[in-house]
Amino acid sequence: MKSLICEMLGIEYPIFQGAMAWIANASLAAAVSEAGGLGIIAGGTAPMELIRGEVRKAKEITSKPIGVNIMLLSPHADEMAKMVCEEGIKVVTTGAGTPGKYMEMWKANDIKVIPVVPSVAIAKRMVRSGADAVIAEGTEAGGHVGELTTMVLVPQIVDAVEVPVIAAGGIGDGRGMAAALMLGADAIQVGTRFLTAYECTIHDNYKKKVLNAKDIDTVVTGRRTGHPVRVIKNKLSRGFQELDLNIAPPGEYEKLGAGALARAVLEGDMEYGSIMAGQIAAIINKEESCKDIIMDLMTEANKLLNRDWN
Amino acid sequence: MDLNKVKELVAEQLGVEIADLKPETSLKNDLSADSLDLFQIIMSLEEEFGIEIPTEDTENINTIGDIEAYLEKRKA
Numbered sequence: 001m002k003s004l005i006c007e008m009l010g011i012e013y014p015i016f017q018g019a020m021a022w023i024a025n026a027s028l029a030a031a032v033s034e035a036g037g038l039g040i041i042a043g044g045t046a047p048m049e050l051i052r053g054e055v056r057k058a059k060e061i062t063s064k065p066i067g068v069n070i071m072l073l074s075p076h077a078d079e080m081a082k083m084v085c086e087e088g089i090k091v092v093t094t095g096a097g098t099p100g101k102y103m104e105m106w107k108a109n110d111i112k113v114i115p116v117v118p119s120v121a122i123a124k125r126m127v128r129s130g131a132d133a134v135i136a137e138g139t140e141a142g143g144h145v146g147e148l149t150t151m152v153l154v155p156q157i158v159d160a161v162e163v164p165v166i167a168a169g170g171i172g173d174g175r176g177m178a179a180a181l182m183l184g185a186d187a188i189q190v191g192t193r194f195l196t197a198y199e200c201t202i203h204d205n206y207k208k209k210v211l212n213a214k215d216i217d218t219v220v221t222g223r224r225t226g227h228p229v230r231v232i233k234n235k236l237s238r239g240f241q242e243l244d245l246n247i248a249p250p251g252e253y254e255k256l257g258a259g260a261l262a263r264a265v266l267e268g269d270m271e272y273g274s275i276m277a278g279q280i281a282a283i284i285n286k287e288e289s290c291k292d293i294i295m296d297l298m299t300e301a302n303k304l305l306n307r308d309w310n
Numbered sequence: 311m312d313l314n315k316v317k318e319l320v321a322e323q324l325g326v327e328i329a330d331l332k333p334e335t336s337l338k339n340d341l342s343a344d345s346l347d348l349f350q351i352i353m354s355l356e357e358e359f360g361i362e363i364p365t366e367d368t369e370n371i372n373t374i375g376d377i378e379a380y381l382e383k384r385k386a
Contacts (some may be wrong), residue, residue, distance in 0.1 A: 098365040100364070100365045100366070101366065118346060119346045119349065119350070121346070121349045121350045121352075121353040122346065122349050124353065125349060125352075125353070125365070128362075129365070146346065147346070226338075226344055226345070
């Protein structure tokens with residue numbers, strides 16, 4: 001299975017690890033890269049120097065390519081955009097906006113720019129402004145999501161743009177990977193499956209939640225205020241739903257949501273923490289190494305894709 | 311450049327009546343457009359009027375009147 005993305009980025013397997021804020025740190029990203037995928041350190045809204053530290057730590061663990069995700073709504077986005085140039089990062093993925101204003105600087109530093117896109121129109125726009133590939137992320141994903149499913153989004157974006165497409169959202173095993181490649185994707189991005197990796201440093205309570213999740217256990221909150229986020233149901237998500245019912249002002253949502261992801265990831269607060277996870281959480285039932293996850297995805301997908309379908 | 315087309319495009323994308331679109335109508339606040347809708351509208355405007363609208367410019371476009379004023383400016 002040869003992939004354009006693998007050649008473009010110099011990685012072995014066409015598997016990106018999703019950039020989960022507070023979660024995708026040096027430990028996780030370096031383990032994924034070392035295993036032959038693309039590990040991506042999530043910038044989120046964290047201060048720039050903190051993320052620079054993670055980048056340096058990751059580089060001590062692996063000499064293979066590492067990506068950084070820049071959340072464009074972050075107050076630190078400008079500093080982060082410069083930092084990746086200074087640290088010699090060669091792949092940047094972006095979320096929550098259009099990276100147009102950084103494009104020239106990144107290109108000058110030989111950085112491949114890969115935005116996450118939720119629709120055909122936005123994918124086309126990103127490519128026009130210089131994106132080297134796009135990540136088409138369906139609503140099955142955890143965290144901030146769009147409306148369309150991976151199944152319908154991926155083929156439409158593949159048809160609409162000339163650059164390679166990475167499929168994301170709802171892909172947790174080799175079957176999902178094979179399906180995504182069948183839809184025309186050149187690579188996949190996996191987030192939720194890596195939550196229970198040994199190298200993922202989130203609180204044990206968070207891992208247990210993911211291991212125990214069933215098919216119907218995630219919900220999207222915040223659609224009403226324009227910030228839809230998929231999480232595992234708990235008191236926090238029910239609180240958001242109550243605010244929806246009461247047509248509460250946006251400030252109430254911010255109050256309830258402030259620091260909620262960190263509460264889940266660092267403190268293991270499963271009641272009022274934000275337990276971001278994708279719908280595929282249900283099929284994850286064990287802890288394993290990033291290497292085992294990647295090899296399992298590759299082996300199963302290869303077997304399916306090479307199967308004699310007659 | 312036929313500015314009537316603006317309302318037509320917005321009405322079609324958001325499923326609202328052309329008659330309800332006033333210059334001060336806000337796409338986000340009055341018509342509940344999300345960022346995906348907004349980019350879809352921008353793309354349709356680009357196709358209709360044969361121009362490229364840089365993303366930086368879209369940040370100041372909130373109302374029907376803003377779109378019309380922007381297009382007028384680009385025409386000039």
